[in-house]
Amino acid sequence: MFDLLMQGFMNALNPMTLLIMTAGTTMGIIIGATPGLTGTMGVALLVPLTFTMEPATGLLLLSGIYCGSYYGGSISAILLNCPGTPAAACTTFDGHPMAKRGESGRALGMSAIASSFGGLVSAVALIFIAPPLAKFALKFGPPEYFALAVFGLTVIASLSAKNMAKGLLAGAIGLSLATVGMDPIMGFPRFTAGFNDLLEGIQLIPALIGLFSMPQVFNMVSEQIDTMGIFKLEGKMLPSLKEVLGQGLNLIRSSIIGTVVGIMPGAGSSASTFIAYNEAMRFSKHPEKFGTGILDGVAAAESSNNAVSGGSLIPLLTLGIPGNSVSAVFLGGLLIHGLRPGPRLFVENAEIVYTLLAGFFIANILVFIVGMAIARVSSYILRVPYAILAPAIFVFSVIGSFAIRNNFVDVIIMILFGFIGWFLKRYNIPVAPIVLAIILGPMAESSARRSLLMSDGDLSIFVTRPISLVLLFMAVFSMAWPFIRKYLDKKKENDSKAKLA
Protein backbone atom coordinates (compact mmCIF):
# COMPACT_ATOMS: atom_id res chain seq x y z
CA MET A 1 0.00 0.00 0.00
CA PHE A 2 2.80 2.39 0.96
CA ASP A 3 4.53 1.95 -2.43
CA LEU A 4 1.29 2.56 -4.28
CA LEU A 5 0.62 5.64 -2.20
CA MET A 6 4.07 7.02 -2.91
CA GLN A 7 3.54 6.35 -6.60
CA GLY A 8 0.19 8.12 -6.28
CA PHE A 9 1.86 11.19 -4.77
CA MET A 10 4.47 11.17 -7.53
CA ASN A 11 1.74 11.07 -10.17
CA ALA A 12 -0.33 13.75 -8.49
CA LEU A 13 2.68 16.04 -8.11
CA ASN A 14 3.40 15.90 -11.83
CA PRO A 15 3.43 19.60 -12.93
CA MET A 16 0.66 19.15 -15.52
CA THR A 17 -1.58 17.28 -13.07
CA LEU A 18 -0.86 19.87 -10.41
CA LEU A 19 -1.82 22.62 -12.83
CA ILE A 20 -5.08 20.88 -13.72
CA MET A 21 -5.84 20.33 -10.03
CA THR A 22 -5.20 24.01 -9.36
CA ALA A 23 -7.54 24.91 -12.21
CA GLY A 24 -10.15 22.54 -10.77
CA THR A 25 -9.82 24.01 -7.28
CA THR A 26 -10.11 27.54 -8.69
CA MET A 27 -13.22 26.60 -10.67
CA GLY A 28 -14.65 24.86 -7.61
CA ILE A 29 -14.11 27.93 -5.44
CA ILE A 30 -15.72 30.20 -8.04
CA ILE A 31 -18.67 27.84 -8.48
CA GLY A 32 -19.10 27.45 -4.73
CA ALA A 33 -18.86 31.19 -4.17
CA THR A 34 -21.59 31.96 -6.68
CA PRO A 35 -24.96 31.82 -4.93
CA GLY A 36 -27.22 29.41 -6.76
CA LEU A 37 -24.41 27.26 -8.12
CA THR A 38 -23.45 24.18 -6.15
CA GLY A 39 -20.49 21.83 -6.13
CA THR A 40 -22.77 19.08 -7.40
CA MET A 41 -23.69 21.16 -10.41
CA GLY A 42 -20.08 22.15 -10.95
CA VAL A 43 -18.83 18.58 -10.96
CA ALA A 44 -21.73 17.44 -13.20
CA LEU A 45 -21.13 20.28 -15.63
CA LEU A 46 -17.40 19.74 -15.89
CA VAL A 47 -17.37 15.92 -16.12
CA PRO A 48 -17.49 16.12 -19.96
CA LEU A 49 -14.28 18.17 -19.89
CA THR A 50 -12.40 15.20 -18.44
CA PHE A 51 -13.10 12.84 -21.38
CA THR A 52 -9.87 13.31 -23.19
CA MET A 53 -7.76 13.42 -20.05
CA GLU A 54 -6.01 10.49 -18.42
CA PRO A 55 -8.48 8.95 -15.92
CA ALA A 56 -6.43 9.98 -12.87
CA THR A 57 -5.93 13.53 -14.17
CA GLY A 58 -9.62 13.90 -14.99
CA LEU A 59 -10.62 12.63 -11.57
CA LEU A 60 -8.19 15.00 -9.89
CA LEU A 61 -9.75 17.91 -11.76
CA LEU A 62 -13.12 16.81 -10.37
CA SER A 63 -11.58 16.40 -6.88
CA GLY A 64 -10.30 19.96 -7.08
CA ILE A 65 -13.78 21.20 -7.99
CA TYR A 66 -15.32 19.07 -5.25
CA CYS A 67 -12.99 20.36 -2.51
CA GLY A 68 -12.89 23.93 -3.79
CA SER A 69 -16.66 24.29 -3.94
CA TYR A 70 -17.01 23.63 -0.22
CA TYR A 71 -14.65 26.47 0.62
CA GLY A 72 -16.16 28.68 -2.09
CA GLY A 73 -19.52 28.49 -0.35
CA SER A 74 -18.05 30.36 2.61
CA ILE A 75 -17.05 33.37 0.49
CA SER A 76 -20.62 34.38 -0.29
CA ALA A 77 -21.69 33.29 3.20
CA ILE A 78 -19.22 35.76 4.72
CA LEU A 79 -19.40 38.62 2.24
CA LEU A 80 -23.05 38.40 1.24
CA ASN A 81 -24.73 36.56 4.14
CA CYS A 82 -25.99 34.17 1.46
CA PRO A 83 -24.42 30.71 1.61
CA GLY A 84 -23.02 29.78 -1.81
CA THR A 85 -23.69 26.14 -1.00
CA PRO A 86 -26.18 24.70 1.53
CA ALA A 87 -23.24 23.41 3.58
CA ALA A 88 -22.05 26.97 4.19
CA ALA A 89 -25.27 28.03 5.91
CA CYS A 90 -23.62 27.76 9.34
CA THR A 91 -20.71 29.94 8.23
CA THR A 92 -23.05 32.91 7.88
CA PHE A 93 -23.75 32.86 11.65
CA ASP A 94 -20.31 34.17 12.56
CA GLY A 95 -18.69 34.92 9.22
CA HIS A 96 -21.09 37.65 8.18
CA PRO A 97 -21.08 39.49 11.52
CA MET A 98 -17.29 39.54 11.23
CA ALA A 99 -17.60 41.05 7.72
CA LYS A 100 -19.98 43.67 9.10
CA ARG A 101 -17.33 44.62 11.65
CA GLY A 102 -14.77 45.03 8.87
CA GLU A 103 -13.04 41.72 9.57
CA SER A 104 -14.02 39.90 6.38
CA GLY A 105 -10.36 39.22 5.57
CA ARG A 106 -9.80 37.40 8.86
CA ALA A 107 -13.03 35.47 8.46
CA LEU A 108 -12.10 34.35 4.95
CA GLY A 109 -8.57 33.51 6.10
CA MET A 110 -9.89 31.35 8.94
CA SER A 111 -12.36 29.77 6.57
CA ALA A 112 -9.56 28.83 4.13
CA ILE A 113 -7.41 27.39 6.93
CA ALA A 114 -10.31 25.43 8.43
CA SER A 115 -11.50 24.16 5.05
CA SER A 116 -8.03 22.98 4.15
CA PHE A 117 -7.51 21.38 7.57
CA GLY A 118 -10.87 19.59 7.49
CA GLY A 119 -10.21 18.34 3.98
CA LEU A 120 -6.75 17.08 4.96
CA VAL A 121 -8.10 15.17 7.97
CA SER A 122 -10.71 13.52 5.76
CA ALA A 123 -8.08 12.77 3.08
CA VAL A 124 -5.98 10.97 5.70
CA ALA A 125 -9.07 8.99 6.75
CA LEU A 126 -9.75 8.21 3.10
CA ILE A 127 -6.19 6.96 2.58
CA PHE A 128 -6.22 4.73 5.66
CA ILE A 129 -9.82 3.50 5.79
CA ALA A 130 -10.67 2.95 2.12
CA PRO A 131 -8.07 0.26 1.21
CA PRO A 132 -8.84 -2.14 4.13
CA LEU A 133 -12.57 -1.65 3.63
CA ALA A 134 -12.18 -2.45 -0.07
CA LYS A 135 -10.17 -5.57 0.85
CA PHE A 136 -13.00 -6.69 3.10
CA ALA A 137 -15.61 -5.96 0.41
CA LEU A 138 -13.80 -8.35 -1.95
CA LYS A 139 -15.62 -11.13 -0.09
CA PHE A 140 -18.95 -9.85 -1.42
CA GLY A 141 -21.01 -11.95 -3.81
CA PRO A 142 -24.33 -11.10 -5.55
CA PRO A 143 -26.45 -11.49 -2.35
CA GLU A 144 -24.14 -9.11 -0.47
CA TYR A 145 -24.23 -6.64 -3.33
CA PHE A 146 -28.01 -6.81 -3.36
CA ALA A 147 -28.11 -6.18 0.41
CA LEU A 148 -25.61 -3.35 -0.03
CA ALA A 149 -27.74 -1.76 -2.76
CA VAL A 150 -30.82 -2.08 -0.57
CA PHE A 151 -28.90 -0.45 2.28
CA GLY A 152 -27.82 2.32 -0.07
CA LEU A 153 -31.38 2.81 -1.22
CA THR A 154 -32.66 3.08 2.34
CA VAL A 155 -30.35 6.04 2.71
CA ILE A 156 -33.06 7.83 0.74
CA ALA A 157 -35.07 7.87 3.96
CA SER A 158 -32.39 9.89 5.70
CA LEU A 159 -31.72 12.03 2.62
CA SER A 160 -35.31 13.18 2.85
CA ALA A 161 -35.74 13.46 6.58
CA LYS A 162 -38.02 16.50 6.18
CA ASN A 163 -40.62 14.63 4.16
CA MET A 164 -39.93 10.96 3.89
CA ALA A 165 -42.90 10.18 1.63
CA LYS A 166 -41.64 12.62 -0.98
CA GLY A 167 -38.08 11.34 -0.71
CA LEU A 168 -39.20 7.75 -1.08
CA LEU A 169 -41.40 8.69 -4.02
CA ALA A 170 -38.40 10.35 -5.67
CA GLY A 171 -36.40 7.18 -5.01
CA ALA A 172 -39.14 5.04 -6.56
CA ILE A 173 -39.21 7.29 -9.63
CA GLY A 174 -35.44 6.83 -9.90
CA LEU A 175 -35.80 3.05 -9.56
CA SER A 176 -38.41 3.04 -12.33
CA LEU A 177 -36.26 5.22 -14.59
CA ALA A 178 -33.30 2.92 -13.99
CA THR A 179 -35.20 0.05 -15.61
CA VAL A 180 -35.17 1.75 -19.03
CA GLY A 181 -32.82 -0.14 -21.34
CA MET A 182 -31.78 -3.75 -21.72
CA ASP A 183 -32.68 -6.14 -18.95
CA PRO A 184 -29.37 -7.20 -17.33
CA ILE A 185 -29.90 -10.97 -17.51
CA MET A 186 -31.99 -11.73 -20.62
CA GLY A 187 -31.03 -8.67 -22.67
CA PHE A 188 -34.67 -7.83 -23.43
CA PRO A 189 -35.24 -4.13 -24.26
CA ARG A 190 -37.49 -2.37 -21.73
CA PHE A 191 -39.34 0.92 -22.23
CA THR A 192 -37.06 1.95 -25.09
CA ALA A 193 -39.90 2.66 -27.56
CA GLY A 194 -37.70 1.30 -30.33
CA PHE A 195 -34.90 3.82 -29.76
CA ASN A 196 -31.60 1.99 -29.98
CA ASP A 197 -29.91 4.86 -28.13
CA LEU A 198 -31.87 3.90 -25.03
CA LEU A 199 -30.76 0.25 -25.05
CA GLU A 200 -27.87 1.06 -22.72
CA GLY A 201 -30.32 2.74 -20.38
CA ILE A 202 -30.56 6.38 -19.40
CA GLN A 203 -27.11 7.91 -19.58
CA LEU A 204 -26.11 8.99 -16.10
CA ILE A 205 -24.14 12.15 -16.88
CA PRO A 206 -26.77 13.91 -19.05
CA ALA A 207 -29.39 12.98 -16.46
CA LEU A 208 -27.22 14.43 -13.69
CA ILE A 209 -26.45 17.59 -15.66
CA GLY A 210 -30.17 18.01 -16.31
CA LEU A 211 -31.24 17.33 -12.74
CA PHE A 212 -28.67 19.59 -11.11
CA SER A 213 -27.99 22.36 -13.63
CA MET A 214 -31.26 23.03 -15.42
CA PRO A 215 -33.42 23.75 -12.35
CA GLN A 216 -30.77 26.30 -11.32
CA VAL A 217 -30.91 27.91 -14.77
CA PHE A 218 -34.70 28.10 -14.71
CA ASN A 219 -34.73 29.44 -11.16
CA MET A 220 -32.05 32.02 -11.85
CA VAL A 221 -34.38 33.66 -14.33
CA SER A 222 -36.88 34.44 -11.62
CA GLU A 223 -34.37 35.12 -8.83
CA GLN A 224 -31.96 38.00 -8.65
CA ILE A 225 -29.53 38.27 -5.77
CA ASP A 226 -29.05 41.76 -4.47
CA THR A 227 -25.37 42.32 -5.05
CA MET A 228 -25.48 45.76 -3.46
CA GLY A 229 -25.09 44.20 -0.03
CA ILE A 230 -21.71 42.61 -0.73
CA PHE A 231 -19.08 43.48 1.81
CA LYS A 232 -15.65 44.23 0.45
CA LEU A 233 -12.59 42.41 1.64
CA GLU A 234 -11.39 44.34 4.65
CA GLY A 235 -8.87 43.93 7.42
CA LYS A 236 -5.87 41.62 7.46
CA MET A 237 -6.13 38.41 5.46
CA LEU A 238 -4.96 35.86 7.98
CA PRO A 239 -5.73 35.33 11.64
CA SER A 240 -2.62 35.30 13.84
CA LEU A 241 -0.80 32.02 14.57
CA LYS A 242 -2.00 32.26 18.16
CA GLU A 243 -5.59 32.52 16.99
CA VAL A 244 -5.19 29.54 14.66
CA LEU A 245 -3.52 27.43 17.34
CA GLY A 246 -6.28 28.44 19.72
CA GLN A 247 -8.72 26.76 17.34
CA GLY A 248 -6.71 23.53 17.30
CA LEU A 249 -9.10 21.36 19.30
CA ASN A 250 -12.12 22.90 17.63
CA LEU A 251 -10.63 22.18 14.19
CA ILE A 252 -9.73 18.58 15.04
CA ARG A 253 -13.14 17.85 16.62
CA SER A 254 -15.09 19.43 13.77
CA SER A 255 -13.00 17.69 11.12
CA ILE A 256 -13.58 14.31 12.75
CA ILE A 257 -17.32 15.03 12.95
CA GLY A 258 -17.33 15.97 9.26
CA THR A 259 -15.39 12.87 8.22
CA VAL A 260 -17.63 10.51 10.22
CA VAL A 261 -20.80 12.18 8.94
CA GLY A 262 -19.40 12.00 5.41
CA ILE A 263 -18.81 8.25 5.71
CA MET A 264 -22.43 7.71 6.74
CA PRO A 265 -24.38 7.64 3.50
CA GLY A 266 -27.06 10.27 3.29
CA ALA A 267 -26.13 12.40 6.28
CA GLY A 268 -24.72 15.23 4.15
CA SER A 269 -22.47 18.18 4.77
CA SER A 270 -25.22 20.53 5.99
CA ALA A 271 -25.95 18.18 8.89
CA SER A 272 -22.25 17.90 9.72
CA THR A 273 -21.75 21.68 9.94
CA PHE A 274 -24.68 22.09 12.32
CA ILE A 275 -23.45 19.22 14.51
CA ALA A 276 -19.89 20.60 14.54
CA TYR A 277 -21.10 24.15 15.25
CA ASN A 278 -23.26 22.89 18.08
CA GLU A 279 -20.40 20.86 19.55
CA ALA A 280 -18.01 23.82 19.24
CA MET A 281 -20.52 25.91 21.18
CA ARG A 282 -20.97 23.18 23.80
CA PHE A 283 -17.23 22.85 24.40
CA SER A 284 -16.54 26.58 24.24
CA LYS A 285 -15.68 28.69 27.28
CA HIS A 286 -17.77 31.51 25.81
CA PRO A 287 -20.80 29.91 24.10
CA GLU A 288 -22.74 33.17 24.38
CA LYS A 289 -20.42 34.78 21.82
CA PHE A 290 -21.37 32.31 19.07
CA GLY A 291 -23.38 34.05 16.39
CA THR A 292 -21.86 37.43 17.16
CA GLY A 293 -18.92 36.99 14.82
CA ILE A 294 -16.13 34.87 16.30
CA LEU A 295 -13.51 32.71 14.65
CA ASP A 296 -14.65 29.58 16.52
CA GLY A 297 -17.93 29.45 14.61
CA VAL A 298 -16.28 29.89 11.21
CA ALA A 299 -13.61 27.29 12.04
CA ALA A 300 -16.13 24.67 13.21
CA ALA A 301 -18.49 25.07 10.26
CA GLU A 302 -15.84 25.19 7.56
CA SER A 303 -13.60 22.39 8.80
CA SER A 304 -16.54 20.02 9.17
CA ASN A 305 -18.09 20.75 5.79
CA ASN A 306 -14.83 20.20 3.93
CA ALA A 307 -14.16 17.04 5.93
CA VAL A 308 -17.36 15.56 4.52
CA SER A 309 -15.80 15.48 1.05
CA GLY A 310 -13.16 12.86 1.91
CA GLY A 311 -15.52 10.92 4.16
CA SER A 312 -18.15 10.59 1.43
CA LEU A 313 -15.58 9.16 -0.99
CA ILE A 314 -14.92 6.20 1.33
CA PRO A 315 -18.23 4.34 0.71
CA LEU A 316 -18.18 5.50 -2.91
CA LEU A 317 -14.76 4.13 -3.82
CA THR A 318 -14.90 0.97 -1.73
CA LEU A 319 -18.53 -0.10 -2.04
CA GLY A 320 -19.83 1.93 -4.96
CA ILE A 321 -22.37 3.68 -2.76
CA PRO A 322 -22.49 7.45 -3.13
CA GLY A 323 -23.16 9.06 0.22
CA ASN A 324 -24.39 12.37 -1.12
CA SER A 325 -25.33 14.02 -4.37
CA VAL A 326 -21.81 15.34 -5.13
CA SER A 327 -20.29 11.90 -4.72
CA ALA A 328 -23.07 10.50 -6.92
CA VAL A 329 -21.96 12.87 -9.65
CA PHE A 330 -18.34 11.99 -8.91
CA LEU A 331 -19.34 8.37 -9.52
CA GLY A 332 -20.48 9.47 -12.97
CA GLY A 333 -16.99 10.86 -13.50
CA LEU A 334 -15.47 7.50 -12.56
CA LEU A 335 -17.84 5.60 -14.84
CA ILE A 336 -17.06 7.63 -17.96
CA HIS A 337 -13.42 6.66 -17.52
CA GLY A 338 -14.43 3.01 -17.37
CA LEU A 339 -13.79 2.77 -13.63
CA ARG A 340 -16.50 0.97 -11.69
CA PRO A 341 -16.34 1.89 -7.99
CA GLY A 342 -16.23 -1.02 -5.62
CA PRO A 343 -13.63 -3.32 -4.09
CA ARG A 344 -12.27 -4.49 -7.47
CA LEU A 345 -11.32 -0.91 -8.24
CA PHE A 346 -8.51 -1.10 -5.66
CA VAL A 347 -7.17 -4.27 -7.31
CA GLU A 348 -7.70 -3.61 -10.99
CA ASN A 349 -6.94 0.14 -11.06
CA ALA A 350 -4.76 0.49 -7.98
CA GLU A 351 -2.47 3.14 -9.47
CA ILE A 352 -5.35 5.38 -10.52
CA VAL A 353 -7.07 4.99 -7.14
CA TYR A 354 -3.94 5.79 -5.15
CA THR A 355 -3.22 8.77 -7.40
CA LEU A 356 -6.75 9.94 -6.66
CA LEU A 357 -6.23 9.47 -2.90
CA ALA A 358 -2.91 11.32 -2.96
CA GLY A 359 -4.34 13.99 -5.25
CA PHE A 360 -7.26 14.48 -2.94
CA PHE A 361 -4.78 15.23 -0.14
CA ILE A 362 -2.93 17.74 -2.32
CA ALA A 363 -6.19 19.31 -3.54
CA ASN A 364 -7.00 20.21 0.04
CA ILE A 365 -3.68 22.00 0.42
CA LEU A 366 -4.49 23.83 -2.81
CA VAL A 367 -7.81 24.91 -1.30
CA PHE A 368 -5.86 27.03 1.16
CA ILE A 369 -3.36 28.43 -1.37
CA VAL A 370 -5.87 29.15 -4.14
CA GLY A 371 -8.49 30.17 -1.59
CA MET A 372 -6.28 32.86 -0.13
CA ALA A 373 -5.31 34.10 -3.59
CA ILE A 374 -8.87 34.17 -4.89
CA ALA A 375 -10.34 35.76 -1.76
CA ARG A 376 -8.95 39.11 -2.94
CA VAL A 377 -11.12 39.08 -6.06
CA SER A 378 -14.03 37.22 -4.50
CA SER A 379 -16.29 40.23 -4.16
CA TYR A 380 -16.11 40.66 -7.97
CA ILE A 381 -17.07 37.00 -8.54
CA LEU A 382 -20.21 37.57 -6.53
CA ARG A 383 -21.22 40.45 -8.78
CA VAL A 384 -21.58 38.36 -11.97
CA PRO A 385 -25.25 38.87 -12.90
CA TYR A 386 -27.57 35.89 -13.23
CA ALA A 387 -28.57 37.20 -16.67
CA ILE A 388 -25.11 36.17 -17.85
CA LEU A 389 -24.68 33.07 -15.73
CA ALA A 390 -27.94 31.32 -16.65
CA PRO A 391 -27.49 31.22 -20.45
CA ALA A 392 -23.80 30.36 -20.06
CA ILE A 393 -24.62 27.37 -17.84
CA PHE A 394 -27.33 26.28 -20.26
CA VAL A 395 -25.06 26.35 -23.31
CA PHE A 396 -22.34 24.50 -21.41
CA SER A 397 -24.87 21.87 -20.25
CA VAL A 398 -26.15 21.28 -23.80
CA ILE A 399 -22.72 20.87 -25.38
CA GLY A 400 -21.40 18.96 -22.34
CA SER A 401 -24.24 16.43 -22.61
CA PHE A 402 -23.73 16.12 -26.36
CA ALA A 403 -20.00 15.56 -25.91
CA ILE A 404 -20.45 12.39 -23.86
CA ARG A 405 -21.32 10.16 -26.84
CA ASN A 406 -21.61 12.79 -29.58
CA ASN A 407 -25.27 11.86 -29.53
CA PHE A 408 -28.16 14.30 -29.62
CA VAL A 409 -30.36 11.89 -27.63
CA ASP A 410 -28.24 12.73 -24.58
CA VAL A 411 -29.11 16.42 -25.00
CA ILE A 412 -32.79 15.50 -25.08
CA ILE A 413 -32.33 13.34 -21.96
CA MET A 414 -30.56 16.25 -20.27
CA ILE A 415 -33.35 18.74 -20.96
CA LEU A 416 -36.08 16.22 -20.02
CA PHE A 417 -34.36 15.55 -16.72
CA GLY A 418 -33.95 19.30 -16.34
CA PHE A 419 -37.72 19.74 -16.56
CA ILE A 420 -38.27 16.79 -14.20
CA GLY A 421 -35.76 18.28 -11.74
CA TRP A 422 -37.33 21.72 -11.90
CA PHE A 423 -40.84 20.30 -11.48
CA LEU A 424 -39.81 18.19 -8.48
CA LYS A 425 -37.95 21.09 -6.92
CA ARG A 426 -41.05 23.23 -7.29
CA TYR A 427 -43.02 20.67 -5.28
CA ASN A 428 -40.20 20.31 -2.74
CA ILE A 429 -39.48 16.74 -3.83
CA PRO A 430 -35.75 16.09 -3.37
CA VAL A 431 -33.71 15.22 -6.45
CA ALA A 432 -30.82 13.39 -4.76
CA PRO A 433 -32.86 10.18 -4.11
CA ILE A 434 -33.59 9.91 -7.85
CA VAL A 435 -29.88 9.96 -8.60
CA LEU A 436 -29.12 7.44 -5.89
CA ALA A 437 -31.84 5.13 -7.20
CA ILE A 438 -30.70 5.47 -10.82
CA ILE A 439 -27.22 4.42 -9.71
CA LEU A 440 -28.16 1.68 -7.27
CA GLY A 441 -31.26 0.34 -9.05
CA PRO A 442 -29.39 -1.62 -11.74
CA MET A 443 -26.94 -2.93 -9.11
CA ALA A 444 -29.83 -4.11 -6.93
CA GLU A 445 -31.67 -5.71 -9.85
CA SER A 446 -28.77 -7.57 -11.40
CA SER A 447 -27.42 -8.84 -8.06
CA ALA A 448 -30.90 -9.88 -6.87
CA ARG A 449 -31.51 -11.85 -10.05
CA ARG A 450 -28.03 -13.39 -10.01
CA SER A 451 -28.52 -14.39 -6.36
CA LEU A 452 -31.85 -16.02 -7.19
CA LEU A 453 -30.25 -17.89 -10.08
CA MET A 454 -27.56 -19.11 -7.65
CA SER A 455 -30.16 -20.32 -5.14
CA ASP A 456 -32.70 -21.66 -7.65
CA GLY A 457 -35.17 -19.00 -6.65
CA ASP A 458 -34.75 -19.51 -2.91
CA LEU A 459 -35.10 -16.11 -1.20
CA SER A 460 -33.39 -17.32 1.98
CA ILE A 461 -30.02 -16.77 0.26
CA PHE A 462 -30.23 -13.12 1.34
CA VAL A 463 -30.57 -13.91 5.03
CA THR A 464 -28.42 -17.01 5.37
CA ARG A 465 -25.16 -15.29 4.47
CA PRO A 466 -23.82 -13.27 7.43
CA ILE A 467 -22.62 -10.14 5.60
CA SER A 468 -25.83 -9.92 3.60
CA LEU A 469 -27.89 -10.38 6.76
CA VAL A 470 -25.99 -7.64 8.61
CA LEU A 471 -26.39 -5.27 5.66
CA LEU A 472 -30.11 -5.98 5.46
CA PHE A 473 -30.42 -5.32 9.20
CA MET A 474 -28.61 -2.04 8.68
CA ALA A 475 -31.04 -1.24 5.87
CA VAL A 476 -34.03 -1.89 8.14
CA PHE A 477 -32.44 0.21 10.88
CA SER A 478 -31.69 2.99 8.42
CA MET A 479 -35.35 3.05 7.35
CA ALA A 480 -36.55 2.98 10.94
CA TRP A 481 -34.05 5.54 12.22
CA PRO A 482 -36.00 8.70 11.28
CA PHE A 483 -39.01 7.32 13.17
CA ILE A 484 -36.88 6.28 16.16
CA ARG A 485 -35.26 9.72 16.19
CA LYS A 486 -38.64 11.41 16.06
CA TYR A 487 -39.87 9.25 18.92
CA LEU A 488 -36.75 9.96 21.00
CA ASP A 489 -36.98 13.70 20.34
CA LYS A 490 -40.63 13.71 21.36
CA LYS A 491 -39.84 11.72 24.49
CA LYS A 492 -37.03 14.12 25.37
CA GLU A 493 -39.34 17.08 24.85
CA ASN A 494 -42.04 15.52 27.03
CA ASP A 495 -39.49 14.72 29.74
CA SER A 496 -38.17 18.27 29.78
CA LYS A 497 -41.75 19.60 29.90
CA ALA A 498 -42.52 17.28 32.82
CA LYS A 499 -39.35 18.46 34.57
CA LEU A 500 -40.34 22.09 34.10
CA ALA A 501 -43.84 21.39 35.39
Added chain:
Amino acid sequence: MICGTGMLVLVAVFYIWSLSAPKEAMAWPRIALTITFLLAVLMMALAHKGIGVAKPSAFEWRGSTFHMMVSAVGYIVLLNPVGFPILTPVWGYAVFRWMGYKNRLVSILVSLVITALVFYIFKRLLYVPVPLGILSELIY
Protein backbone atom coordinates in the same frame (compact mmCIF):
# COMPACT_ATOMS: atom_id res chain seq x y z
CA MET B 1 -52.54 16.38 -5.58
CA ILE B 2 -51.77 17.34 -9.21
CA CYS B 3 -48.29 15.92 -8.87
CA GLY B 4 -49.65 12.65 -7.41
CA THR B 5 -52.31 12.30 -10.12
CA GLY B 6 -49.76 12.88 -12.86
CA MET B 7 -47.53 10.26 -11.27
CA LEU B 8 -50.38 7.73 -11.13
CA VAL B 9 -51.18 8.24 -14.81
CA LEU B 10 -47.53 7.79 -15.77
CA VAL B 11 -47.16 4.67 -13.63
CA ALA B 12 -50.32 3.21 -15.16
CA VAL B 13 -49.03 3.84 -18.69
CA PHE B 14 -45.68 2.21 -17.94
CA TYR B 15 -47.33 -0.71 -16.13
CA ILE B 16 -49.56 -1.44 -19.13
CA TRP B 17 -46.49 -1.13 -21.34
CA SER B 18 -44.65 -3.67 -19.18
CA LEU B 19 -47.42 -6.24 -19.75
CA SER B 20 -46.40 -6.62 -23.38
CA ALA B 21 -42.94 -7.96 -22.47
CA PRO B 22 -41.71 -11.25 -20.95
CA LYS B 23 -42.63 -11.57 -17.28
CA GLU B 24 -39.08 -12.33 -16.17
CA ALA B 25 -37.63 -9.23 -17.80
CA MET B 26 -40.37 -7.01 -16.43
CA ALA B 27 -40.57 -8.37 -12.86
CA TRP B 28 -38.20 -5.76 -11.43
CA PRO B 29 -39.72 -2.79 -13.30
CA ARG B 30 -43.16 -3.87 -12.10
CA ILE B 31 -41.93 -3.91 -8.50
CA ALA B 32 -40.49 -0.41 -8.96
CA LEU B 33 -43.68 0.82 -10.62
CA THR B 34 -45.85 -0.70 -7.88
CA ILE B 35 -43.76 1.05 -5.20
CA THR B 36 -44.05 4.32 -7.13
CA PHE B 37 -47.81 3.81 -7.44
CA LEU B 38 -48.25 3.14 -3.70
CA LEU B 39 -46.12 6.12 -2.74
CA ALA B 40 -48.00 8.40 -5.14
CA VAL B 41 -51.27 7.24 -3.56
CA LEU B 42 -49.77 7.85 -0.10
CA MET B 43 -48.66 11.33 -1.14
CA MET B 44 -52.12 12.12 -2.48
CA ALA B 45 -53.70 10.87 0.75
CA LEU B 46 -51.33 13.03 2.79
CA ALA B 47 -52.05 16.01 0.55
CA HIS B 48 -55.77 15.40 0.99
CA LYS B 49 -55.28 15.54 4.76
CA GLY B 50 -53.14 18.64 4.37
CA ILE B 51 -49.95 16.95 5.61
CA GLY B 52 -46.76 17.97 3.86
CA VAL B 53 -48.65 19.88 1.19
CA ALA B 54 -46.19 21.34 -1.26
CA LYS B 55 -46.04 25.08 -1.38
CA PRO B 56 -44.80 25.68 -4.89
CA SER B 57 -42.11 28.31 -5.16
CA ALA B 58 -42.96 31.62 -6.80
CA PHE B 59 -43.55 31.01 -10.47
CA GLU B 60 -45.57 32.61 -13.20
CA TRP B 61 -46.52 30.50 -16.19
CA ARG B 62 -46.40 33.57 -18.36
CA GLY B 63 -43.27 34.82 -16.68
CA SER B 64 -39.61 34.68 -17.52
CA THR B 65 -39.11 31.09 -16.30
CA PHE B 66 -41.61 29.89 -18.89
CA HIS B 67 -39.87 31.95 -21.57
CA MET B 68 -36.55 30.45 -20.57
CA MET B 69 -37.96 26.92 -20.80
CA VAL B 70 -39.47 27.55 -24.22
CA SER B 71 -36.31 29.21 -25.46
CA ALA B 72 -34.26 26.29 -24.12
CA VAL B 73 -36.35 23.83 -26.12
CA GLY B 74 -36.16 26.15 -29.14
CA TYR B 75 -32.37 26.28 -28.82
CA ILE B 76 -32.12 22.49 -28.77
CA VAL B 77 -34.47 22.12 -31.74
CA LEU B 78 -32.55 24.69 -33.80
CA LEU B 79 -29.06 23.62 -32.75
CA ASN B 80 -28.59 20.97 -35.44
CA PRO B 81 -30.02 22.84 -38.44
CA VAL B 82 -28.68 26.32 -37.61
CA GLY B 83 -25.47 25.31 -35.89
CA PHE B 84 -23.78 26.23 -32.63
CA PRO B 85 -21.57 29.12 -33.87
CA ILE B 86 -24.52 31.11 -35.23
CA LEU B 87 -27.34 30.11 -32.90
CA THR B 88 -25.54 30.54 -29.57
CA PRO B 89 -24.59 34.24 -29.81
CA VAL B 90 -28.03 35.15 -31.15
CA TRP B 91 -29.83 33.10 -28.50
CA GLY B 92 -27.47 34.29 -25.77
CA TYR B 93 -27.98 37.93 -26.67
CA ALA B 94 -31.78 37.47 -26.72
CA VAL B 95 -31.76 35.80 -23.29
CA PHE B 96 -29.48 38.45 -21.74
CA ARG B 97 -31.89 41.13 -22.93
CA TRP B 98 -34.97 39.28 -21.68
CA MET B 99 -33.45 38.78 -18.32
CA GLY B 100 -33.15 42.49 -18.01
CA TYR B 101 -29.47 42.98 -18.77
CA LYS B 102 -29.46 46.53 -20.09
CA ASN B 103 -26.02 46.99 -21.60
CA ARG B 104 -26.23 46.04 -25.31
CA LEU B 105 -22.53 46.11 -26.00
CA VAL B 106 -21.72 43.90 -23.01
CA SER B 107 -24.55 41.53 -23.99
CA ILE B 108 -23.13 41.15 -27.51
CA LEU B 109 -19.58 40.77 -26.27
CA VAL B 110 -20.45 38.26 -23.55
CA SER B 111 -22.56 36.12 -25.89
CA LEU B 112 -19.73 36.08 -28.43
CA VAL B 113 -17.12 35.27 -25.78
CA ILE B 114 -19.23 32.42 -24.33
CA THR B 115 -19.75 30.98 -27.82
CA ALA B 116 -16.08 31.23 -28.70
CA LEU B 117 -14.98 29.75 -25.38
CA VAL B 118 -17.35 26.77 -25.45
CA PHE B 119 -16.61 26.19 -29.15
CA TYR B 120 -12.86 26.30 -28.58
CA ILE B 121 -12.94 23.99 -25.54
CA PHE B 122 -15.19 21.36 -27.06
CA LYS B 123 -14.35 21.55 -30.76
CA ARG B 124 -10.64 22.30 -30.68
CA LEU B 125 -9.47 20.86 -27.36
CA LEU B 126 -11.81 17.92 -26.87
CA TYR B 127 -12.49 17.18 -30.57
CA VAL B 128 -16.25 17.05 -30.03
CA PRO B 129 -18.17 17.36 -33.32
CA VAL B 130 -20.11 20.42 -32.17
CA PRO B 131 -23.16 20.88 -34.51
CA LEU B 132 -22.12 23.38 -37.18
CA GLY B 133 -25.43 23.54 -39.07
CA ILE B 134 -25.29 25.87 -42.04
CA LEU B 135 -21.59 26.49 -41.44
CA SER B 136 -20.65 22.83 -41.74
CA GLU B 137 -19.13 23.40 -45.19
CA LEU B 138 -17.05 26.31 -43.96
CA ILE B 139 -15.69 25.17 -40.61
CA TYR B 140 -13.72 21.98 -40.14
